[in-house]
Amino acid sequence: MNLFARSASLLLSLASAIVQAQIAAAQPTTAAQAPTRDTSYIDAQGTAHVTRIVPVPKTISAEAQRSLSRQEPDQGPPQSLAERRQGTDAYTAHARVEWSRLCPNHLVEDKIADVPVRIVTPEGLPEANRDKVLLDLHGGGFNSDSGSYTESIPIAAYSKIKVVAALYRLAPEHPFPAAVDDSVAVYKELLKTYKPGHIVIYGTSAGAILTAEVAARLKQLGLQLPAALGIFSGLGDFSRSGDSQALYGLRGFSGHLDPPEPEPHDPEYVAATDPRDPVLSPIFSDLRGMPPTLFVTSGRDLLLSGTVNLHRAYFNAGVDARLVVFDALPHAFWCDPTLPEAIEANHMMADFFVQQLRK
Numbered sequence: 001m002n003l004f005a006r007s008a009s010l011l012l013s014l015a016s017a018i019v020q021a022q023i024a025a026a027q028p029t030t031a032a033q034a035p036t037r038d039t040s041y042i043d044a045q046g047t048a049h050v051t052r053i054v055p056v057p058k059t060i061s062a063e064a065q066r067s068l069s070r071q072e073p074d075q076g077p078p079q080s081l082a083e084r085r086q087g088t089d090a091y092t093a094h095a096r097v098e099w100s101r102l103c104p105n106h107l108v109e110d111k112i113a114d115v116p117v118r119i120v121t122p123e124g125l126p127e128a129n130r131d132k133v134l135l136d137l138h139g140g141g142f143n144s145d146s147g148s149y150t151e152s153i154p155i156a157a158y159s160k161i162k163v164v165a166a167l168y169r170l171a172p173e174h175p176f177p178a179a180v181d182d183s184v185a186v187y188k189e190l191l192k193t194y195k196p197g198h199i200v201i202y203g204t205s206a207g208a209i210l211t212a213e214v215a216a217r218l219k220q221l222g223l224q225l226p227a228a229l230g231i232f233s234g235l236g237d238f239s240r241s242g243d244s245q246a247l248y249g250l251r252g253f254s255g256h257l258d259p260p261e262p263e264p265h266d267p268e269y270v271a272a273t274d275p276r277d278p279v280l281s282p283i284f285s286d287l288r289g290m291p292p293t294l295f296v297t298s299g300r301d302l303l304l305s306g307t308v309n310l311h312r313a314y315f316n317a318g319v320d321a322r323l324v325v326f327d328a329l330p331h332a333f334w335c336d337p338t339l340p341e342a343i344e345a346n347h348m349m350a351d352f353f354v355q356q357l358r359k
Helices: 003-025 062-068 081-102 153-159 178-190 206-221 304-316 340-357
Strands: 039-042 048-051 105-112 115-122 133-137 162-166 199-204 228-232 293-300 321-330
Touching: 062 321, 062 340, 081 105, 081 153, 105 153, 105 178, 115 153, 115 178, 133 153, 133 178, 133 206, 153 162, 153 340, 162 178, 178 199, 178 206, 199 206, 199 340, 206 228, 206 304, 228 304, 228 340, 293 304, 293 340, 304 321, 321 340
Parallel strands: 133 162, 133 199, 199 228, 228 293, 293 321
Antiparallel strands: 039 048, 105 115, 115 162
């Protein structure tokens, strides 16, 4: 075998060994490997290297306790965007059925300002609410739709007000500000039929972030703001990550979680925009004069820090900003119709909107 062949063979063997090592390193933690005591080490930079043993608290419902006990591996192959979208599509289709059993409705697909929308009209819509509308900006990490049903159907039913869920353009094909532009376009079109004081904008996760971005953009454009906002597990700062993103995944303590990176998060959505842009990151905008806003999050929410930090910025700007934090539950738990806390949270959100629309 010549030198080139031997070198090629050695490189192939080395590459194979690296791949095998990576596969071995990516295996899920087993019960035998799981830590059994708390540890804490703070390095010279202040980074905490910790393990914690955290029992499921008795402060939450039996259904929520069972949900938190569901096992999920902490390592595994990365999910492709196509797999993610396929998964969220299947999830939302199932969620539509489950929520509609609890909350009868009439749902149609349409377009407003050339943006696809889902319009949910609750069963028994009273005449007094026909001149009011709620605009939902769905969650899904800006790259999929995981919430246009779960966020609209229960809120429509509990508020007895029509909900328009905007299916804005998604990243990475359409990064910021495409989603903001689509949402603003829908809002401007709704203004032709509804008074601004009869409109509410709200969303969960990416949709909560988008709600704050749209409000900042509306103010920037000099447009009349809606009667209220709902920011349910969001953030207002793409330039910095808070504690919770280093502590929790989508399922709280379970599942895979990478150590935090120093650069801005959600790079496919942010793209070339300055992370401190006042619309992309509304925490850097002038928040004075924002409408009454309800913030909702939970104790094991990866966006807990983002939500409370933005709430504090609203509060310090003199906004009627209200914050509710549910104990122990993970990100966007209110989308799960099997949890009593989800029913409670959706009623809380709907009641807040109804109160603001009565003013």
